Amino acid sequence: MRTERLDPLEPAEGQVQITVAYTGLCGTDLHIVHGNMDARVDRPLVFGHEMSGTVAATGPGVTTVSPGDRVTVMPLDWDGTCPACLAGHQHLCHHLNFIGIDSPGSLQELWTVPEQVVVRLPDGASLRHAALVEPVAVAAHDVRRSELTAGDKVVVLGGGPIGVLIATVARHAGAEVCVSEVDPTRLQQVEALGFRTLNAAQEDVESVVTEWTSGAGADVVFEVSGAPAAVLAATALAKVRGTIVVVAIHPTPRPLDLQRVFWRELRILGARVYEREDFDRAVQLIVDGVIPAEELITDVVPLEATADAFARLEAGTAMKMLVAVQDGAAS
Structure with a gap:
């Protein structure tokens, strides 16, 4: 370069x-x-x-x-x-x-x-x-699209920058957040920010989320990793009539468990970039120190x-x- x-x-x-x-x-x-x-x-x-x-x-x-x-x-x-x-x-x-x-x-x-x-x-x-501001606006848009509310249990699949920002904005909105990640360095970084974490390389993600949600499943799942396995996992983690928000860029088509989508009446949303209100929100979140x-x-x-x-x-x-x-x- x-x-x-x-x-x-x-x-x-x-x-x-x-x-x-x-x-x-x-x-x-x-x-x-x-x-x-x-x-x-x-x-x-x-x-x-x-x-x-x-x-x-x-x-x-x-x-x-x-x-x-x-x-x-x-x-x-x-x-x-x-x-x-x-x-x-x-x-x-x-x-x-x-x-x-x-x-x-x-x-x-x-x-x-x-x-x-x-x-x-x-x-x-x-x-x-x-x-x-721009990546925070992405997170603000993703969370707004999800329509999560205070008290919701949220799983973020992927602990990179956008995943962490989504987790931060969701937590600020009153959600309980668990971040799933496979990389040990990123897991440490996410933990240092005070989030519950899940090591997807060593733990059974579905079992952990089932226990954490008392068997119900997560209210909202954000797929941020871009990994095929995470796309399949997302439908297993959401509760009945839960929401899955697809945030990551997937350069090729991915397998999706439509049986789970049907059985639990799941809602799957795409979330691409942002609108001006998300940008203004991002500026304020940064200025306020959130x-x-x-x-x-x-x-x-x-x-x-x-x-x-x-x-x-x-x-x-x-x-x-x-x-x-x-x-x-x-x-």
Whole structure:
């Protein structure tokens, strides 16, 4: 993976140029590296859709932000004319431009984007922490889709960054949460955040959840791991009329126990990206300290060390890696 300086695009009408402070790397970026998104990605690609920064300049007609404002970006650019958009589901646009995947992202010093995707942060918000807004918005959307309520018992299959964030948002909503994971390092990280954990490599997941729920099963199961075994396990863990939320990106079709779905009248939901209310919620959760941002940020590396950061993410030794795009990026 090479790093090079790009010539910045001056903001045209309705555009905002951002001095990028931090860019987070995530599992979706690894899917791109592995070639699972080759049908969408133009190479070479400028990665990056989790970010924070400061407005450097604005084009004519921009009214919502000004130079110097601290901002993040909700990286969804929809056409507004397709059936999904017309039905009010713009985040599921049939022709969605997911910035950082379908078009150049934030792993560059100066980044020019449409005004409508820019989200102003509260004055004094930590840019370091604000680089987590996008994945927190994913978690906020997933939990909102589940319609869980206080007192529900929730199982999260997968203890990576998104799994931990879902667990955190669900716990904040009053749920009792158990996180299932196979990697011992991640299990330790999740336990350190105060969650009940289940070692899926050593324990019978169904038996443990059955005992924990007094035989009923979980109210909500979030499948975040992307593993075929977890998809099969999810239907065995949910209670009668329980809910399964599919969060992970599955690059190929997976077997699903439809007999369980039928027998227990289970509800299976997809949860893809987020809406603006989820993004606003994520900003507030971070500002209020609900999200343990510092504990989740494993390391911050300079732009030149991006390849090393990807390697650590691939190895599963990191929870969240940030790239400091600017030398001496502000906090």
